[in-house]
Amino acid sequence: MQYRHPGVVFTSPELTYGTAAHELFASEAETLSEEEIKELINSKKPASFREIRFEGVYRRVKIKGILDFFYIKGGKVLLLLDYKFSNYKRIFPSHRIQVDTYGFLLNKNHLDTNDLICGIVIVKPEMKGRVDVYDDITPLLQAEAIKMRQRGIDVSYFNCPGIYGHLYHYSLDNSKRNLDWAIGYWRKQRNAIPTKKAHKCNVCQFKAEGLCKPALVTTRRH
């Protein structure tokens, strides 16, 4: 919806917090030039990257994204993580689609994603200042990904106070299916698929601006 209606602006305390957190992560990281990044990747040495922008083209559509974190070893990407800051304690399909698209971008940029494990981590905003996402959480997920490979586990969930998420094996085919689905809407080959949950429509900016015909209406019970 946002792609076809770019003038619509979303704001929420969680979005604002998330943006600030990512800016902080980027400012704390060592800045590398594009050449240095390529060199590090080609060296096949183990390396972690964070807040790196990737681009690629799929079916003549330019896709770009800033990847929160990925880890490579021996020329393979072994772990890709995306951090969300929210009070929700669940993973939404849009989260998976986003991370799968990042996997697609890595693959499109000639990185080996055959053994890639992806993870989505939801951190409650109240954890601000109590946990360091990269120093405290990421090593736990790296250990969990190793365990998944060793034991042949497909999906792993984690749930500890203030932090929730899951890890899963990446599929290039899935990410292409997701992109086909999204591109169908962006190119106006299909309509948007409306939510079945009226409470979402109640706070949706597309409804407020009259841009969504199938918007649902909540009726109050008396």
Ligand code: SF4
């Ligand atoms: S108004 Fe409802 S159906 Fe329409 S985009 Fe918003 S949440 Fe989705």
